[in-house]
Amino acid sequence: MDEDKIEKMAREQEERINKVLAYSERIASKHEERANKILEQAERESTRRPSLLGNLLLLALFNLIVVAMAAGTLFFGWRGYTLTTNGDTTMARVVALSESTDGDGDCCVYSPVFEYTVNGRRTPSKA
Numbered sequence: 001m002d003e004d005k006i007e008k009m010a011r012e013q014e015e016r017i018n019k020v021l022a023y024s025e026r027i028a029s030k031h032e033e034r035a036n037k038i039l040e041q042a043e044r045e046s047t048r049r050p051s052l053l054g055n056l057l058l059l060a061l062f063n064l065i066v067v068a069m070a071a072g073t074l075f076f077g078w079r080g081y082t083l084t085t086n087g088d089t090t091m092a093r094v095v096a097l098s099e100s101t102d103g104d105g106d107c108c109v110y111s112p113v114f115e116y117t118v119n120g121r122r123t124p125s126k127a
Contacts, residue, residue, distance in 0.1 A: 090116050090117075090118070091116065092114040092115060092116035092125070093114065093115055093116075094112045094113065094114060095113055095114070095115045095124065096112075096113040097110045097111070097112060097113070098110065098111045098112075098113055098126055111126055112126075113125070113126050114126075
């Protein structure tokens with residue numbers, strides 16, 4: 001009778017093991033299918049080439065930015081040049097130093113105070 005119980009327990013144990021194996025195989029199969037789908041999608045995306053139109057638009061945008069920067073440089077450079085060549089000049093002298101604090105509240109930022117004459121009137125100006 002003990003042998004019958006042992007055989008019965010062995011069969012039950014074998015059935016449980018078979019159920020666990022079948023469940024594990026189903027799970028492994030599902031994971032394998034999902035991994036294959038991910039690999040196929042990655043392969044499709046890696047073989048996709050960038051479009052010619054997209055590359056041309058990117059190149060045109062880059063060139064437009066470079067041309068705008070060059071135009072800005074020329075504009076401001078010409079403006080500075082004409083101011084220095086055609087602008088009025090005057091003589092001034094430093095009459096004082098103005099002490100103030102910087103943006104952090106730290107001490108001692110000095111700025112010169114100029115004095116110059118325009119149409120016979122003396123005018124102070126803080127730099």
